[in-house]
Amino acid sequence: MVRIGNHVIEGNGKKDFLGTGRRKSSVARVRVRPGTGQISINSRELEEFFKTPQQRNAVLAPLLLTEKKEIVDVIIFVTGGGTTGQADACKLGIARAIKEFDPHSEAILREHSLLTRDAREVERKKYGLRGARRGTQFSKR
Numbered sequence: 001m002v003r004i005g006n007h008v009i010e011g012n013g014k015k016d017f018l019g020t021g022r023r024k025s026s027v028a029r030v031r032v033r034p035g036t037g038q039i040s041i042n043s044r045e046l047e048e049f050f051k052t053p054q055q056r057n058a059v060l061a062p063l064l065l066t067e068k069k070e071i072v073d074v075i076i077f078v079t080g081g082g083t084t085g086q087a088d089a090c091k092l093g094i095a096r097a098i099k100e101f102d103p104h105s106e107a108i109l110r111e112h113s114l115l116t117r118d119a120r121e122v123e124r125k126k127y128g129l130r131g132a133r134r135g136t137q138f139s140k141r
Contacts, residue, residue: 017100021093023118026081030093032101035073041090042077055087062095062114066105072098092117 021028039059041049050056063069074094078086095114099106109115123132130136 017097019093019095019097019100021089021091021096023088023092024081024085024121026078026085026089028076028078028086028089028093030090030097031075032072032094032097033075034071037070037073039074040076050083050087052083055083058087059090059094061091061112062098062109065108065112065114066098066102068098068102068105072101088118 016031016033019030019032021030039046041059046056046059050059060069063072063074074097076090076093078090080086081089091114095109099109099115106115125132128136
């Protein structure tokens with residue numbers, strides 16, 4: 001039995017493979033274990049947690065490319081940020097966990113840039129400006 005925050009995961013006696021994914025301000029902690037293809041995100045189903053097909057496809061991309069969707073169970077705990085950042089954080093976490101689960105799949109994951117962290121962050125707002133870079137509107141009179 002493993003406790004992560006308020007969530008408790010029952011162990012099934014098999015080795016769990018871990019991966020951490022980050023994107024913007026989101027952090028996803030991923031566990032991959034041999035199973036039947038179930039995906040749980042914050043103790044909810046994939047379709048219940050991510051509403052748009054784009055976000056679901058992002059999460060499923062590493063599993064579909066390596067053809068592991070039907071043979072592993074994925075347990076994800078994701079915090080911070082919005083839904084797009086969380087989906088991409090889950091994608092990176094799953095890819096890293098699959099690399100641990102099956103080292104032969106690393107070439108496929110790397111070829112599709114699924115093991116690369118997207119380092120883009122929101123730039124901070126500066127004083128005297130309306131945003132990070134946009135200045136105030138010029139008035140001649």
